Amino acid sequence: MNAPTPARGSGGSIYDLGYQGYTGPRLGRRSAVLALFFQTLRACYGIGRGGRAKIPPFALAGLSILPAIVAVGFASLAKQAGGGALGDISPIRYESYHGLVSTLIMFFCAAQAPELFGRDQRYGVLPLYFTRVLTRVDYALARMSGLIAALLIVEITPYVVLFLGRVLVAADPVTGLTDELGQVPHFVLQGILVAGLLGGLASLVAAWTPRRAYATAAIIAVFIIPPIIVGIIGTQTSLDLAREIVLFSPADVLDGTNAALFGSVSDNAVVSAVDLPAWAYVTAAAVGLVASIVLTIRRYLRIAA
Amino acid sequence: MSLIALRNLTKRYARGVIALDGLTLDLEPGIIGLVGANGAGKSTLLKILLGLLEPTSGEATVMDLDVRNQGTTIRQFVGYMPEYDCLPPDTSATDFVTEMARMSGLPRAAARERTAEVLRHVGLYEERYRAIGGYSTGMKQRVKLAQALVHGPRLLLLDEPTNGLDPAGRDEMLALVRRTGTEFGIAVIVASHLLGEIERVCDFLVAIDAGHLLRAAPLVSFTERTGVLAVEVEEGADALSAALVAHGLQAVADGRTVLLAVNEDRQYDLVRDAIAELGLPLVRLEQRRQSLEDLFRDAVPPGSPMPEMPHPPEPPHAPEPPPAPVAGGAPQ
Numbered sequence: 001m002n003a004p005t006p007a008r009g010s011g012g013s014i015y016d017l018g019y020q021g022y023t024g025p026r027l028g029r030r031s032a033v034l035a036l037f038f039q040t041l042r043a044c045y046g047i048g049r050g051g052r053a054k055i056p057p058f059a060l061a062g063l064s065i066l067p068a069i070v071a072v073g074f075a076s077l078a079k080q081a082g083g084g085a086l087g088d089i090s091p092i093r094y095e096s097y098h099g100l101v102s103t104l105i106m107f108f109c110a111a112q113a114p115e116l117f118g119r120d121q122r123y124g125v126l127p128l129y130f131t132r133v134l135t136r137v138d139y140a141l142a143r144m145s146g147l148i149a150a151l152l153i154v155e156i157t158p159y160v161v162l163f164l165g166r167v168l169v170a171a172d173p174v175t176g177l178t179d180e181l182g183q184v185p186h187f188v189l190q191g192i193l194v195a196g197l198l199g200g201l202a203s204l205v206a207a208w209t210p211r212r213a214y215a216t217a218a219i220i221a222v223f224i225i226p227p228i229i230v231g232i233i234g235t236q237t238s239l240d241l242a243r244e245i246v247l248f249s250p251a252d253v254l255d256g257t258n259a260a261l262f263g264s265v266s267d268n269a270v271v272s273a274v275d276l277p278a279w280a281y282v283t284a285a286a287v288g289l290v291a292s293i294v295l296t297i298r299r300y301l302r303i304a305a
Numbered sequence: 306m307s308l309i310a311l312r313n314l315t316k317r318y319a320r321g322v323i324a325l326d327g328l329t330l331d332l333e334p335g336i337i338g339l340v341g342a343n344g345a346g347k348s349t350l351l352k353i354l355l356g357l358l359e360p361t362s363g364e365a366t367v368m369d370l371d372v373r374n375q376g377t378t379i380r381q382f383v384g385y386m387p388e389y390d391c392l393p394p395d396t397s398a399t400d401f402v403t404e405m406a407r408m409s410g411l412p413r414a415a416a417r418e419r420t421a422e423v424l425r426h427v428g429l430y431e432e433r434y435r436a437i438g439g440y441s442t443g444m445k446q447r448v449k450l451a452q453a454l455v456h457g458p459r460l461l462l463l464d465e466p467t468n469g470l471d472p473a474g475r476d477e478m479l480a481l482v483r484r485t486g487t488e489f490g491i492a493v494i495v496a497s498h499l500l501g502e503i504e505r506v507c508d509f510l511v512a513i514d515a516g517h518l519l520r521a522a523p524l525v526s527f528t529e530r531t532g533v534l535a536v537e538v539e540e541g542a543d544a545l546s547a548a549l550v551a552h553g554l555q556a557v558a559d560g561r562t563v564l565l566a567v568n569e570d571r572q573y574d575l576v577r578d579a580i581a582e583l584g585l586p587l588v589r590l591e592q593r594r595q596s597l598e599d600l601f602r603d604a605v606p607p608g609s610p611m612p613e614m615p616h617p618p619e620p621p622h623a624p625e626p627p628p629a630p631v632a633g634g635a636p637q
Contacts, residue, residue, distance in 0.1 A: 021489060022419055022457020026381055027410040035407035048400055050436075124391040128452060131355045131385040132408040133377050305357055 040146025072165025095262035109202035114215035117206035148199035200292030256281030338507035384453030394438025409456035539586035
């Protein structure tokens with residue numbers, strides 16, 4: 001139906017062509033989905049919006065990298081001062097990093113997800129998307145994966161800084177590299193689980209809550225309230241009951257995957273006390289992600305446009 | 306090529322509301338007006354054509370493509386301007402329209418180029434770099450039209466394009482719609498409950514009411530001359546009508562206007578002479594056309610009048626019976 005013949009030559013000097021029909025290429029659905037994905041990714045960092053929209057995402061991303069930079073800085077200072085052991089006793093390590101930044105990731109979700117999912121609903125933009133080549137499912141998936149990708153960048157960058165810093169600070173960079181390389185799959189997987197589960201749940205909540213302030217509050221509640229309940233149950237009443245419900249608390253699940261992946265003891269009292277196997281946490285995170293994808297798609301299939 | 310073909314198209318909403326009831330219609334490219342009162346089913350029909358809504362039963366094709374399973378292909382070549390607000394306030398018109406072009410599958414460079422072109426076409430210049438939140442209603446309507454045009458559609462579906470505009474804004478928007486349809490060869494369907502506007506823009510008209518097709522025909526056949534001449538005088542309308550009746554014409558006075566049935570030139574002379582003899586201050590002589598709302602007055606049950614159009618004075622003789630609904634037909 002479409003003849004992809006470029007209509008415009010170059011070097012002409014026609015000043016008013018009037019309106020011309022578009023005869024160029026139409027790349028179709030895949031291109032539209034990719035465009036929406038990248039638009040979402042950029043929107044997560046406020047790119048293409050005003051300057052004020054950039055403050056929360058960049059502030060949170062900056063704060064999440066800060067500990068890694070501090071750790072690397074101290075390690076290199078310690079090395080110059082001849083105290084090579086300082087790097088090893090630093091509290092900022094791969095296995096402890098999740099505890100340092102998980103709250104920041106949560107705030108990132110709470111700040112950006114309502115903007116991504118609520119805006120198009122509040123201002124009636126959805127019909128314009130759905131009357132183009134995207135389907136409703138495409139829209140939901142592109143928006144969700146855009147948010148998850150943005151979170152993944154915030155989540156993984158500090159680990160990468162830590163990794164590079166430790167390699168370069170090591171007495172011999174080559175041995176340093178071989179020593180550190182083993183940690184890469186662990187923090188990559190942990191990063192994917194954190195970004196996937198938190199991003200998925202934040203998308204789900206934001207898609208169902210078009211009002212921005214409510215969505216922000218609801219996202220924070222989903223991440224903060226369950227660990228409190230689980231914590232109270234675990235310490236005050238029954239550890240058995242806590243073992244049953246801890247997998248329904250996203251924040252605790254991610255503490256669990258962190259401990260499991262890095263083989264460390266979690267500083268989350270309940271998670272270390274219930275002593276669930278590693279696969280339970282990883283499975284819970286994966287199930288949570290899949291469920292939030294399915295329910296978000298459902299929302300967009302039913303929403304009136 | 307058939308632009309749109311509907312076969313027995315029915316849409317029933319969840320709570321038993323029937324928005325479209327067995328609509329059968331064939332349309333060929335042109336500027337097509339879709340008229341009907343609020344709730345007649347106009348927006349529902351547009352949404353079915355776009356694949357936003359699934360029809361309950363019946364068939365619908367757009368450019369020979371089935372709306373049920375070829376929606377993505379259809380939407381590549383269709384532009385849609387919704388009735389309600391659909392613009393995010395914190396984005397500039399340029400960014401937003403470019404984004405929409407990308408969503409239609411245009412490459413990045415082409416999307417930018419097309420955006421500049423359509424924004425100029427709809428008359429947005431320097432302000433296109435400012436956030437849409439600060440735009441007037443008229444500018445917002447232009448952006449809505451621009452996003453519908455940006456991907457170079459072959460069919461444009463406009464739902465109440467003059468919504469919320471002042472009279473000057475309406476005129477500009479209608480001129481823009483007309484120009485888009487005629488100069489650029491894009492088929493346009495304009496849904497509106499304002500019959501007067503449709504009359505100015507379209508060359509083919511589809512009238513629906515309560516989900517039924519009332520009539521589909523070229524606009525000229527809707528507004529044929531009724532053979533009614535309106536004579537407006539400053540004073541003495543009653544004397545004039547008495548004089549004309551005395552000459553054997555059918556005439557009635559209605560306020561300052563005398564309405565009379567005319568079917569030959571000689572009668573115009575009689576009117577002229579009668580006015581001259583009585584020495585009446587003549588304001589105007591006007592051929593009354595069968596207006597669009599006559600169509601509805603006959604078709605719509607009492608109690609659901611078209612609210613936007615005041616009814617003109619009743620002609621002195623019974624209006625011609627409305628032509629039976631035509632289930633086919635095309636402009637030209």
